[in-house]
Amino acid sequence: MTDAECPECAGAVKFKEGAEQGEIISCPDCGARLEIASVNPPKVQLAPKVEEDWGE
Amino acid sequence: MIMQLGFVYTIITPENKMLLEAARKKGIEAAKLSDAELLMNLTERAPANYDIVLQRSSSLARSLYSTAYFENAGVRVVNSYEVQALCADKALTSMRLAHEGVPTPKTMLAFTPESAMKAIDALGGYPVVMKPVIGSWARLLSKINDKEAAHTVIEHREELGSYQHKLYYVQEHVEKPGRDIRAFTVGDEVICAIYRNAKQGEWLTNTARGATASNCPVTSELREIVLKASKAVGGGVLGVDVMESSRGLLVHEVNHSTEFRNSVAPTGVDIPGKMIDYVVKMARK
Numbered sequence: 001m002t003d004a005e006c007p008e009c010a011g012a013v014k015f016k017e018g019a020e021q022g023e024i025i026s027c028p029d030c031g032a033r034l035e036i037a038s039v040n041p042p043k044v045q046l047a048p049k050v051e052e053d054w055g056e
Numbered sequence: 057m058i059m060q061l062g063f064v065y066t067i068i069t070p071e072n073k074m075l076l077e078a079a080r081k082k083g084i085e086a087a088k089l090s091d092a093e094l095l096m097n098l099t100e101r102a103p104a105n106y107d108i109v110l111q112r113s114s115s116l117a118r119s120l121y122s123t124a125y126f127e128n129a130g131v132r133v134v135n136s137y138e139v140q141a142l143c144a145d146k147a148l149t150s151m152r153l154a155h156e157g158v159p160t161p162k163t164m165l166a167f168t169p170e171s172a173m174k175a176i177d178a179l180g181g182y183p184v185v186m187k188p189v190i191g192s193w194a195r196l197l198s199k200i201n202d203k204e205a206a207h208t209v210i211e212h213r214e215e216l217g218s219y220q221h222k223l224y225y226v227q228e229h230v231e232k233p234g235r236d237i238r239a240f241t242v243g244d245e246v247i248c249a250i251y252r253n254a255k256q257g258e259w260l261t262n263t264a265r266g267a268t269a270s271n272c273p274v275t276s277e278l279r280e281i282v283l284k285a286s287k288a289v290g291g292g293v294l295g296v297d298v299m300e301s302s303r304g305l306l307v308h309e310v311n312h313s314t315e316f317r318n319s320v321a322p323t324g325v326d327i328p329g330k331m332i333d334y335v336v337k338m339a340r341k
Binding site: 018050051 | 065066067068069072073076077088090092114115116117190191192193195218295311312313314315
């Protein structure tokens with residue numbers, strides 16, 4: 001499987017086994033907070049910003 | 057027949073991933089419903105495509121509206137709109153707990169800076185804790201030690217913009233032994249509990265503020281108060297927060313979309329598995 005490309009720094013982002021669409025990961029190069037948009041083909045997008053009403 | 061489980065989420069948090077995996081282990085492939093992509097036609101009855109929906113949105117507003125939408129279509133949602141609305145609002149939670157006889161810290165609500173100061177006096181003075189009525193992860197929680205600090209916090213809150221910050225929810229500060237308890241309930245069962253041990257020098261016991269989790273034995277006293285709190289808010293899959301005070305256990309919060317990423321290891325309990333079992337049971341009811 002090819003790597004996803006970070007939209008922030010264009011670095012290669014590898015997914016761990018069991019990666020889930022919607023999961024939040026960090027770019028290993030620039031540290032950007034990314035959301036897995038698609039597992040296959042591997043695609044990431046910038047993660048949504050944490051809003052004031054987020055929580056448990 | 058394979059169960060149709062709808063799973064509403066904002067992002068796949070570690071908890072959500074564990075829940076999806078637990079469902080898969082039980083042969084259920086949940087339909088993942090990203091709340092960002094939901095299109096809800098409010099004037100037409102929604103098709104009841106799911107046997108049950110597990111609500112795990114990170115956003116309270118999205119959680120409430122999407123739950124109302126599915127419930128309106130005749131689909132059961134865990135947790136229900138009513139339970140979420142109660143648990144999400146600390147003022148409503150406090151009132152309900154007290155009304156149902158669940159021991160809870162003394163708390164007052166006031167709408168203006170002047171009445172907020174009077175509320176502090178009515179609680180018996182400092183220190184007090186001021187919290188937003190809606191909010192999580194200890195966001196904007198203030199321990200107020202004296203009158204000057206109270207004026208400062210209130211002045212800042214008046215400038216914050218949202219009307220919710222002008223709802224002054226003031227609570228007695230309860231001396232606790234550097235920790236509190238988070239107990240996990242699934243229906244009428246307390247499946248496990250953790251101590252949330254505050255980071256040194258930190259008064260807050262939220263894991264989002266560096267607190268660490270360790271196993272807390274579920275004593276009969278803890279079980280009783282936790283189940284009473286769960287029943288008071290309508291029951292379901294809940295995280296009940298309890299303080300050990302000099303006058304016994306006090307429930308200060310009930311979480312309707314509880315986190316548990318750090319609680320499976322210390323308790324040894326399959327929290328996501330038990331939550332999915334409950335959802336399956338409720339779907340068949």
